[in-house]
Each structure stands twice: as structure tokens, then as C-alpha cells.
Amino acid sequence: MPISSAPLPHAFFDRPAPLVAPELLGRVLSCTLPEGTVELRITEVEAYQGDDPASHSYRGRTARNAAMFGPPGHAYVYFTYGMHFCVNLVCGPGLAPSGVLLRAGEITAGLELARKRRATSRTDSDLAQGPARLTVALGIDRAQDGVDLHGPVLRLLPGSPPPTELVRSGPRTGVALGADTPWRFWTEGDPTVSPYRAHTPRRG
């Protein structure tokens, strides 16, 4: 097996999410399911941790967010808005609840399968442009909640991080609380980065 396919070590994730998040840009998440393998080069992420009111872990552990309270280096998959899945990479340190939401990326392998899953996409750059689109393209759902990132299904590979001058940070997208915390990180100029949208309250 080539060296480049060895996943990032456990210690990489065993730090607070805001420190891990910018280092995830350019890394490759591989997802292997019976239909095939899709690989994604990460271009946009957001960090969340326990003492942050916008984090799912802020009010303590529930059945839904249990994976965030588990060991680093695993996936936390949650269901939201009645129809969408989003995936986080669980960080630390230790069992401290923190994680990095994967918001967007570029499909680098399994393009045909990703196009099939994301049939409404008009272009390849929007196959994984947005956190819920990303999980559809990779085939991630509740079955991957709590799954190890060093296993046969999910693997986080070293990839090729962008030069530091292209790494940008700013407020997180669509969050109502803690909107002033610059824990969104993206690769400047990458066409797969999702457009920033401030939180918009819903009307009844």
C-alpha cells in the first residue's frame, strides 16, 4: 500500500477543534461503501467545541451528539432540517466534546458515483459545495455516525494542504449563536467553497 494512503495518525485529532480545523484543508476524506469509493479534498470547514453556544455539545450529551463525546478520530454524523445529514470529524483533547464540520470539498476520486448521487448538480464544483451536499456525494448517513476514520469505510488521508497564504478564516455560516467567532476556515479562490450565508431566522 502506498505511503500516501496511510491515514493521519490518531494524535492529529487529539487537539481542540479550532486548532485542527485549518490543518484539515487540502486533506482527503475517503468513503468506501458497497457501491464504490468516493474521495473528497476538503476546502471548507468549521470548528465547534463544548464551551461554544453554537455547538451541539454545549448543552451536554444526548443520543444524537454522543459521538462528539467519544474518542477523537471518529465521525459524528447528525441529521438536521428534517432531511439533511452533516458530518463532523471528532477532535479532543481526550474525550472533550469538539469537532470539525466538513462544509465543502472537491471530488478527487469516484466522480461518476458522486455525480449519480448528486443528480441535481449542474457542475462538478457544486457536487460537494455545502455540508449536506457533501454527505450525499460521499454517501454518508446515520450508518457512519461514530465510525473510526482509520477504518475500511472512512479514512482521512494526508492529501496536499494549500499554502498558508491561501488559508482564510471568518465567522461560521448559518449559526445563530457565537456568530462572531472566526472558526470557519477555507481555501481562498477554490471554486468548491460554499458562499457565505448569515443565519436567517425562519418565519412561520
Add this chain to the structure above:
DNA sequence: TGTAGGATTACCT
């Protein structure tokens, strides 16, 4: 080009 509203489940108040 942009804005508005619907879909639909888990969780919290």
C-alpha cells in the same frame, strides 16, 4: 441575481 418559502425530524423550552 436575488430573495422567499417549503420540506420534515430531533431536540429544547
Add this chain to the structure above:
DNA sequence: GGTAATCCTACAG
């Protein structure tokens, strides 16, 4: 009963 780490479609300009 209201809101949410969202996406898609429709329709106005």
C-alpha cells in the same frame, strides 16, 4: 410548539 451547523425550486426584478 418553535428552532435548527440546509438545500432546492419558484418567481420577481
